[in-house]
Amino acid sequence: xxxxxxxxxxxxxxxxxxxxxxxxxxxxxxxxxxxxxxxxxxxxxxxxxxxxxxxxxxxxxxxxxxxxxxxxxxxxxxxxxxxxxxxxxxxxxxxxxxxxxxxxxxxxxxxxxxx
Amino acid sequence: xxxxxxxxxxxxxxxxxxxxxxxxxxxxxxxxxxxxxxxxxxxxxxxxxxxxxxxxxxxxxxxxxxxxxxxxxxxxxxxxxxxxxxxxxxxxxxxxxxxxxxxxxxxxxxxxxxx
Numbered sequence: 001x002x003x004x005x006x007x008x009x010x011x012x013x014x015x016x017x018x019x020x021x022x023x024x025x026x027x028x029x030x031x032x033x034x035x036x037x038x039x040x041x042x043x044x045x046x047x048x049x050x051x052x053x054x055x056x057x058x059x060x061x062x063x064x065x066x067x068x069x070x071x072x073x074x075x076x077x078x079x080x081x082x083x084x085x086x087x088x089x090x091x092x093x094x095x096x097x098x099x100x101x102x103x104x105x106x107x108x109x110x111x112x113x114x115x
Numbered sequence: 116x117x118x119x120x121x122x123x124x125x126x127x128x129x130x131x132x133x134x135x136x137x138x139x140x141x142x143x144x145x146x147x148x149x150x151x152x153x154x155x156x157x158x159x160x161x162x163x164x165x166x167x168x169x170x171x172x173x174x175x176x177x178x179x180x181x182x183x184x185x186x187x188x189x190x191x192x193x194x195x196x197x198x199x200x201x202x203x204x205x206x207x208x209x210x211x212x213x214x215x216x217x218x219x220x221x222x223x224x225x226x227x228x229x230x
Binding site: 004009036041042043044045046049051090092101102103104105106107108 | 119146148150155156157158159160163171173206208210212216217218219220221222223224226
């Protein structure tokens, strides 16, 4: 079984400030971890993913995330927020490495950027 | 644009009516997934296909739901005798299986409102 917990359903940061979106996972096998972004009335776009190897993963739009096995976390960060970052962000886990490709998503974090 | 295409984008139907949604995956993607997203929640897995074979179905997929992918290309999701609880965004995704490098690309979704 696998699950994802996203702490904070709403996060507000000032433009230019650090963005930190929290994600903790539960998985019975080593997980694959993902962050997706969703703009209003749109589908999901992959920001970044961790499968194996380097635990610090860089994605699109200046985002990065670090896989910390000891903390079962995969928090998303961006050093300087931009107005265009306002969206809903979803953390997800899969067990693709053992043939289970379905994604299990968290409930999402809505990011608001304050001008 | 050769992304995942979903039709219709919006559907309003009366309770008890049947509805059918279509998903056209990215050409040559052999895996196709259906997810359901209700307001304020992350997407939930419904089912997925490899080519024309339906490999897994979620317990969320009641007997009123049926999905097909007859020729291993486009897919349809039918809901019979719709209920108000079926109101949600239905998302389709496709991928070309390449192990750790596999990425699911999502369509823009079909928003269903049952009145």
